[in-house]
Amino acid sequence: MPTTLVTGCNRGIGLQIVTQLHARGDDVIGVCRHASSELRLSGIRIIDGIDVSSGESVAKLKAQLGDEVIDVLINNAGILRRDAFGELDYDSMLEQYAVNALGPLRVTEALAGNLQDGSKVAIVSSRVGSIEDNGSGGNWGYRASKTAVNMIGTNLMHELRPRGIAVALLHPGLVATDMTGNTGISTAESARGLIARIDELTMENTGGFWHAEGYTLPW
Numbered sequence: 093m094p095t096t097l098v099t100g101c102n103r104g105i106g107l108q109i110v111t112q113l114h115a116r117g118d119d120v121i122g123v124c125r126h127a128s129s130e131l132r133l134s135g136i137r138i139i140d141g142i143d144v145s146s147g148e149s150v151a152k153l154k155a156q157l158g159d160e161v162i163d164v165l166i167n168n169a170g171i172l173r174r175d176a177f178g179e180l181d182y183d184s185m186l187e188q189y190a191v192n193a194l195g196p197l198r199v200t201e202a203l204a205g206n207l208q209d210g211s212k213v214a215i216v217s218s219r220v221g222s223i224e225d226n227g228s229g230g231n232w233g234y235r236a237s238k239t240a241v242n243m244i245g246t247n248l249m250h251e252l253r254p255r256g257i258a259v260a261l262l263h264p265g266l267v268a269t270d271m272t273g274n275t276g277i278s279t280a281e282s283a284r285g286l287i288a289r290i291d292e293l294t295m296e297n298t299g300g301f302w303h304a305e306g307y308t309l310p311w
């Protein structure tokens with residue numbers, strides 16, 4: 093049974109991912125800042141107190157895991173801060189970069205020694221990080237942070253390929269969570285798609301940017 097570690101799993105899409113993986117028998121490690129009651133009731137192994145934007149915090153995560161092998165690492169934690177041209181908050185933009193772009197890199201780098209030949213790394217990015225797909229503008233800090241994580245994911249693909257570790261960038265769809273004001277498809281449907289994409293990830297298709305529904309997105 094594979095061991096899968098998921099960040100940002102106390103609510104939203106992450107909570108559904110860990111719930112579905114646990115239900116099918118995977119060994120799941122749920123990583124979060126504060127465990128919710130739903131997460132606690134799930135019976136999943138939890139490592140809490142972990143902020144993916146903090147080096148000290150991620151070092152604590154590594155210390156708790158020791159040399160335990162991680163077969164699948166899902167970098168899901170993320171934030172969206174609404175903004176508008178003319179009143180941009182640059183500190184908020186940097187915060188989104190720290191969580192959405194540097195967070196997955198920080199966690200993957202810290203846990204690189206826990207990954208082995210055949211392990212997989214998934215990053216929950218967003219299609220709004222696609223330059224080609226940007227048909228409306230807006231969401232300055234969020235879009236730029238997701239574009240940055242797409243580059244980081246592509247670099248991770250090159251970095252980890254010699255070790256036989258595949259990397260995927262995934263868009264979950266427009267999903268009804270706190271982030272979207274509960275607009276969109278259910279977290280259950282999104283998580284099903286994301287898990288299917290991660291199951292299909294191999295060294296042959298490493299480095300792709302996919303919609304949870306299975307089609308490739310433009311960069």
Ligand SMILES: NC(=O)c1ccc[n+]([C@@H]2O[C@H](COP(=O)([O-])OP(=O)(O)OC[C@H]3O[C@@H](n4cnc5c(N)ncnc54)[C@H](OP(=O)(O)O)[C@@H]3O)[C@@H](O)[C@H]2O)c1
Nearest residue numbers: 100102104105125143144168169170218266267269270271
């Ligand atoms: N919902 C959508 O339509 C949509 C679309 C495209 C991409 N995404 C991406 O999907 C992922 C999950 O989003 P969601 O919709 O499930 O959002 P959500 O319901 O707002 O959940 C976000 C999760 O990320 C965690 N998180 C935020 N900042 C963190 C930090 N510094 N350290 C550790 N954990 C942190 C949150 O933990 P706390 O409870 O501690 O804040 C929470 O568990 C994100 O990467 C998001 O950008 C979502």
